[in-house]
Amino acid sequence: MTLRVTDLAVARGGVPVLDGVTFAVAPGTALILRGPNGAGKTTLLRCIAGLQPPLSGRIDGAEETIAYAGHADGLKAMLSVRENLEFWAQVFGQTDIAPALIAYDLEPLQNRLAGTLSAGQKRRLGLARLMVTGRPVWVLDEPTVSLDVAAVELFAAAVTAHLAGGGMALIATHINLGLDAQTFDITPFRAKLSQRSAASDEAFL
């Protein structure tokens, strides 16, 4: 199943930011989203993840297939690393969290409370969560924030393994992950200035 985005227009705070976005992510491939700050990467990803409705256009292959990781990791400080991960695994109907712990080198930390982790360790835990969802499409928003070089390599390896298993990934990032993936620059799809009034304001102009 391919994730296919066709002629998508999205809005942030009611104001159109992107228009006519079209791309596809086939099984086993990743797509790197690029664009300057404020271009609408986060909005686009939230839209694809189903957290906000698009203004127009189609998203195919996104129902019940997406594991989303945004800026916040959804971790509970008072639960241990293992408990946090187990919780998300259960929510997604999975049981095996060991591969995720190993992939992100979290085994030594598994009984620590998430609140005592460093920012980079928390991020690793947040990314490990993707592996316990069992979902084929990873939608990642700036996944490497606060990761060190070694952790970025762990992440790249995890993505590569996920792709090798027929998964897909859609990643918004500024750094080079060393992945064999296409890049997709969203800058040309910025909504034109003439359109950039809040959609709900149009009725009043």
Added chain:
Amino acid sequence: MSLWEYANPVKFLGLSARVQPFVWGGAGLCLAVGLLWGFFATPDDYRQGSTVKIIYLHVPAALMAINAWFMMLVASLIWLIRRHHVSALAAKAAAPVGILMTVIALITGAIWGQPMWGTWWAWDPRLTSFLILFLFYLGYIALWEAVEDPDTAADLTAVLCLVGSVFAVLSRYAVKFWNQGLHQGTSVPLATGGRTVSDVFFYPLLISMIGFGLLFLALVLYRTGTEIRLRRARALLARSERGA
């Protein structure tokens, strides 16, 4: 040509501008006739004396207090189903008018009640229901003020209005049950509804009820216009900021 055309803000403003003089005029005329007739040309009640005359303010205000909420409910439903901005803004515009009517009804009721029942306030089911209605209005208006994004505010307040309506009706019955439950046989004569008064009082009352209805309509039209212009100013400002 359908009614929904007036869901367009510009069309609505045009229509509203044409209609408003008549509505204001009608409201003024009906209120003047109804209140003057009621205050000066009706006999005193044999039991209640001249205090009965506050009925010409009290009953119409109470009527409109409930109708305003009902109008907000309908407007909220239209917004949720058809996404017409005018509808959401009309609901927003009606709330302060509704709360004002509720306050008028409560205050005139207290003034009427003092000489009649010997007390400014009694936990009579009807009084209590209006107090609860007042609280619902308060929450609704506060939620409009608290949410920044106008569309989200419209969504949230619309759902609150729906849920609130259900609970307002529940409260009405709960209050009736509550007061008859323990305080058996209160000596409070219920505020008389239109049906139980004689014709001498009824016609001026009817006219002032129509007057209050028209006044409500005029105020809502006027305030909706203000809200629309406010949104328009916001939209223009946002556009010029982006264009610059």
Added chain:
Amino acid sequence: MIALLRRDLMLAFRAGGGFGLGLAFFLIVTVLVPFSVGPQSDLLATIAPGVLWLGALLACLLSLDRLLALDFEDGTLDLLATAPLPLEAALSVKALSHWLTTGLPLVLAAPLLGVMLNLAPSGYLWLVASLGLGTPALSAIGAFGAALTVGIKRGGLLMSLLVLPLYVPTLIFGAETARRGAMGLDATTPLILLAGITFGTIALMPFASAAVLRMTLR
């Protein structure tokens, strides 16, 4: 669903989880009542059912803040919204865990406080029954209020303003049951009406709460 319930309960019982705060508040409010109205035992006995109901209601209200706000701040709500669990179910579970950590302890503590307020002996059963039946409605309605205000900064006070009027029918029937019970009258009617309200809110409120939450997360 069970995973979410277990996690919420676990969080509530761990340090900083806020378990027991509502109960402590209930205790203190009840203890303050004799200080404000005087120690006459017959007066206290008269107002005991109402005071206990009001105290339980306020204790529920105070803990609503935590129902969704923490999950909103750390991004859990976003992730839950993309999970296979429908938001309606997630909110029902959250309301349930709120009831288990706040409502249920209040129900169990109420008879004890009833002793301190001289509650008539015939009233205990009705008091516990009415609180046990009524507090789930308070949690379900509270989840709706929490969903309405979760995106608003300093929404706590606003939430009280929105939730308290919605609590009126529950309070009336609940306190009426307890009061009639304490007076030795038959309180079946208000208890049945209270049960009606509770089952109605439990069944329907999650849909309103989830609809509102989707609007806020958008």
